[in-house]
Amino acid sequence: MMQDLRGMAVELQMNTVMPESLFEELKRYVGFGADDEQALRMLHPVARPHFDRISEVFYQRILEHEAARKALVEGESMVGRLRHTLVAWMDKLLTGPWNQEYYEVRARIGRKHVDIALPQHYMFGAMNVLRQELNALIDTSFIADAGQLRNVRLALGKILDLELAIMLHTYREDLLSQQARSERLSTFGQLVGSIGHELRNPLGVIESSLYILRGRVAAGDERATKHVDRIAEQVGIANTIISDLLDMIRDKPLISEAVRLRDVVEAAALQLHLPLGLEPLAHLPAVRGDPSQLRQVFVNLLQNAQQAAGPIAAVTLDAQSAPAEVVVGISDNGPGVDPSVRTRLFEPLVTTRQKGIGLGLALVKRIVERHGGSVAYEPRGKGARFVVRLPRSEP
Numbered sequence: 001m002m003q004d005l006r007g008m009a010v011e012l013q014m015n016t017v018m019p020e021s022l023f024e025e026l027k028r029y030v031g032f033g034a035d036d037e038q039a040l041r042m043l044h045p046v047a048r049p050h051f052d053r054i055s056e057v058f059y060q061r062i063l064e065h066e067a068a069r070k071a072l073v074e075g076e077s078m079v080g081r082l083r084h085t086l087v088a089w090m091d092k093l094l095t096g097p098w099n100q101e102y103y104e105v106r107a108r109i110g111r112k113h114v115d116i117a118l119p120q121h122y123m124f125g126a127m128n129v130l131r132q133e134l135n136a137l138i139d140t141s142f143i144a145d146a147g148q149l150r151n152v153r154l155a156l157g158k159i160l161d162l163e164l165a166i167m168l169h170t171y172r173e174d175l176l177s178q179q180a181r182s183e184r185l186s187t188f189g190q191l192v193g194s195i196g197h198e199l200r201n202p203l204g205v206i207e208s209s210l211y212i213l214r215g216r217v218a219a220g221d222e223r224a225t226k227h228v229d230r231i232a233e234q235v236g237i238a239n240t241i242i243s244d245l246l247d248m249i250r251d252k253p254l255i256s257e258a259v260r261l262r263d264v265v266e267a268a269a270l271q272l273h274l275p276l277g278l279e280p281l282a283h284l285p286a287v288r289g290d291p292s293q294l295r296q297v298f299v300n301l302l303q304n305a306q307q308a309a310g311p312i313a314a315v316t317l318d319a320q321s322a323p324a325e326v327v328v329g330i331s332d333n334g335p336g337v338d339p340s341v342r343t344r345l346f347e348p349l350v351t352t353r354q355k356g357i358g359l360g361l362a363l364v365k366r367i368v369e370r371h372g373g374s375v376a377y378e379p380r381g382k383g384a385r386f387v388v389r390l391p392r393s394e395p
Contacts, residue, residue: 294367347362
């Protein structure tokens with residue numbers, strides 16, 4: 001009987017069909033198979049010596065087109081770095097393996113296009129440049145064997161079509177997600193604006209009453225004094241929450257001045273009584289911005305790292321400067337961020353803490369973006385790392 005049951009279990013397991021991934025479905029749809037993989041690997045040694053030249057042609061075409069050139073956020077200074085990236089991209093295109101990891105890496109490109117607001121018709125034009133250049137190599141290299149030429153051409157067409165499909169799919173997903181987030185923020189802003197101002201009135205009354213009560217509490221009545229202090233403390237917390245909520249929805253004027261991030265981060269660490277090694281920030285160039293609001297960015301990030309790391313807090317900084325930006329990383333040795341909330345980490349009211357209300361990171365994102373920068377979470381082996389990028393101040 002037991003043998004029969006085991007046999008049935010094994011048979012059931014063998015007959016269970018794993019759901020097809022999107023990438024597998026796309027490969028099946030365009031007919032991309034083992035023969036195409038072999039053909040692309042055959043093309044690789046022929047095309048590899050030309051990758052640098054093709055990358056030059058690719059970005060020269062972009063620089064000649066004014067609207068497409070604007071997508072390069074750092075302008076021509078960015079092209080050198082991107083050319084190396086494109087060479088690596090072509091190398092992977094022709095060598096694979098064309099598996100789920102390949103799909104995930106390629107999907108990031110579509111998401112990046114949403115981040116920089118790149119219209120997708122430019123992507124089709126750019127892909128056509130690669131198609132033309134690689135097809136020209138195929139025509140000259142495989143001219144002696146018409147069958148082989150046809151197979152390699154077909155394989156290249158399929159893989160480039162797969163690349164476009166992956167980028168378009170992730171672009172659409174992220175764009176829809178971004179639009180939904182904007183709609184939620186709009187509704188959130190209207191609600192916060194009305195509730196925040198209404199709550200200010202009763203809190204003002206409580207503060208006035210506390211001021212009067214303090215003068216009437218008998219000297220030496222420690223119990224009464226303790227409760228008055230606790231009420232004042234909670235009123236202060238409520239006021240801070242309301243201020244953060246209102247800061248989320250209004251455009252406070254930015255003071256624009258040259259700011260040393262070392263001074264800003266040092267002030268944030270002192271506010272939190274957090275011992276922190278500031279050496280990585282010592283030689284950073286200045287950024288342009290509002291020192292008060294930038295200090296709030298680092299107060300929120302350092303406080304999150306401090307709370308995540310717990311009593312034995314290990315919070316560290318790293319920094320680097322690029323031609324157009326300054327990068328500061330804040331790391332901790334806590335448990336990291338749950339994968340289920342990573343994609344919504346910077347949305348209001350999203351939090352992983354029991355007593356948090358999820359405004360800190362949303363406010364960080366808003367302030368940094370108003371300064372023309374970006375903030376991102378980077379998972380690590382252990383702990384969390386948040387990276388802030390800010391434009392350098394013009395000399």
